[in-house]
Amino acid sequence: MNPFVKIRRELHQIPELGFQEFKTQAYLLSYIESLPQERMTIKKWETGLFVKIHGLHPEKTIGYRTDIDGLPIVEETNLSFSSTHEAQMHACGHDFHMSITLGILTYFVEQPINDDLLFIFQPAEEGPGGAEPMLKSEMMREWKPDIIFALHIAPEYPVGTISLKEGLLFANTSELFIDLKGKGGHAAYPHQTNDMIIAACNLVNQLQTIISRNVNPLDSAVITIGKITGGTVQNIIAERARLEGTIRTLTSDSMTKVKQRIKALVNGIETGFECEAKIDFGAMYYQVYNDEKLARDFIEFVRNETKYEVIECREAMTGEDFGYMLAEIPGFMFWLGVDSLYGLHHAKLNPNEDAISVAIDIITSYITIIGNN
Known part of the structure; x- marks a missing residue:
C-alpha cells in the first residue's frame, strides 16, 4: 500500500473539530519528527503546525497550506477505517489534504x-x-512566504484531473444567526401572544427577497437558512425562535449590501411582531482570489510538463478561509479530482485514493521547478 494512503486512512479515523485537533496534531508531529531533522524547523501554533524546510541556496520562501479539521457528521461510508470519533468525520477531504502534504514534505x-x-x-x-x-x-510574520498555494478535493472530477481558474475561485461567505424573542402563551389564546414561529417563517420568506430584489441580477449571491428552532411543545405558542444560515456572495460589496438588508428586514420584524431580535453574522471567510499570473503559469505547467489534465472551471459559491492568506500573499488554490459518488460534507463521501499520488506528483514537480529558478 502507498504509505500516504495508509496515513490518510489513519487520519480518517481521528477527525476532530476546529481548534480541537489534538490527536491530529500529535499524529502529524510524530510523523514529521520521524524524518531527518537537519534542514527542518517545526513550530506549533494552537492545534496547528508550521514546518519550514530550509533550502540549499534560498532566495524566496514557497508556502503550501493544508487544513486539518473534520466536520460534525455521523459517517455512513461503512469503510473498514471509518471514523472512531462519535459524530465526527473527515467529510471534506482534509484527511486527503494532510496525507498529500506529508508526501510533499517527505519528498x-x-x-x-x-x-x-x-x-x-x-x-x-x-x-x-x-x-x-x-x-x-508571530510565526507567520517571521516566516511569511513569498508565494503560497493549496488544493481542495473535488468529488465531481475524475482522478488524474485538476481544475482551477484565474481570479475569483470561491465566494465570500458569512454565517448568519438570528434570535427572536416575543411573548409566549397558551395555544388557545394567540391574541395574547407574539408568536415567534410565525415571525420566523415570515422572516425566512423576506430574506429570500434580498437575492431577487436587492442583488444585481448579473451578480451572484445566496442566503440559505439551514436550521430553525423554536417552541417547546405543540400547545404552547413559541416565545423564542432561532434561525441559522449562511450568506455567500461573489463580491465583498454584495456581502456588505446583503448584510445591510438583513438588518433592515429584521428591524421590520421587530416592529411588525412586537418582538426583540439579535443578529450574529458569526465567522466570515474572504473570497479565494487566484493570482492571475501564478494560476496561468500553473495551468500551463500541468498541461505541458505532466501527464494530467487541467479543466478550467467557473467560480463556485463554496467558502474557504485560505482566501485570507491569498489576500496578503500571491498564490492560488486548485481543485483535485477524486471521483466520488457523494459530494463534500456528505456522510458517504468516499474519494478515490489514487488521487493522493497524483497530487504529490504534480506538486513536487511544480515546486522543484519554481524552487530551483
Missing part, C-alpha cells in the same frame, strides 16, 4: 531544492476559522 526532505519551503498545517478551516489568526501570528 523535499529527501530531495532538497534551493528555496525555502513552509508547510502550514492549519486548524479550524470548517469553523470558526484558523487561516486569519494564523496569518496574523
Whole structure:
C-alpha cells in the first residue's frame, strides 16, 4: 500500500473539530519528527503546525497550506477505517489534504531544492476559522512566504484531473444567526401572544427577497437558512425562535449590501411582531482570489510538463478561509479530482485514493521547478 494512503486512512479515523485537533496534531508531529531533522524547523501554533524546510541556496520562501479539521457528521461510508470519533468525520477531504502534504514534505526532505519551503498545517478551516489568526501570528510574520498555494478535493472530477481558474475561485461567505424573542402563551389564546414561529417563517420568506430584489441580477449571491428552532411543545405558542444560515456572495460589496438588508428586514420584524431580535453574522471567510499570473503559469505547467489534465472551471459559491492568506500573499488554490459518488460534507463521501499520488506528483514537480529558478 502507498504509505500516504495508509496515513490518510489513519487520519480518517481521528477527525476532530476546529481548534480541537489534538490527536491530529500529535499524529502529524510524530510523523514529521520521524524524518531527518537537519534542514527542518517545526513550530506549533494552537492545534496547528508550521514546518519550514530550509533550502540549499534560498532566495524566496514557497508556502503550501493544508487544513486539518473534520466536520460534525455521523459517517455512513461503512469503510473498514471509518471514523472512531462519535459524530465526527473527515467529510471534506482534509484527511486527503494532510496525507498529500506529508508526501510533499517527505519528498523535499529527501530531495532538497534551493528555496525555502513552509508547510502550514492549519486548524479550524470548517469553523470558526484558523487561516486569519494564523496569518496574523508571530510565526507567520517571521516566516511569511513569498508565494503560497493549496488544493481542495473535488468529488465531481475524475482522478488524474485538476481544475482551477484565474481570479475569483470561491465566494465570500458569512454565517448568519438570528434570535427572536416575543411573548409566549397558551395555544388557545394567540391574541395574547407574539408568536415567534410565525415571525420566523415570515422572516425566512423576506430574506429570500434580498437575492431577487436587492442583488444585481448579473451578480451572484445566496442566503440559505439551514436550521430553525423554536417552541417547546405543540400547545404552547413559541416565545423564542432561532434561525441559522449562511450568506455567500461573489463580491465583498454584495456581502456588505446583503448584510445591510438583513438588518433592515429584521428591524421590520421587530416592529411588525412586537418582538426583540439579535443578529450574529458569526465567522466570515474572504473570497479565494487566484493570482492571475501564478494560476496561468500553473495551468500551463500541468498541461505541458505532466501527464494530467487541467479543466478550467467557473467560480463556485463554496467558502474557504485560505482566501485570507491569498489576500496578503500571491498564490492560488486548485481543485483535485477524486471521483466520488457523494459530494463534500456528505456522510458517504468516499474519494478515490489514487488521487493522493497524483497530487504529490504534480506538486513536487511544480515546486522543484519554481524552487530551483
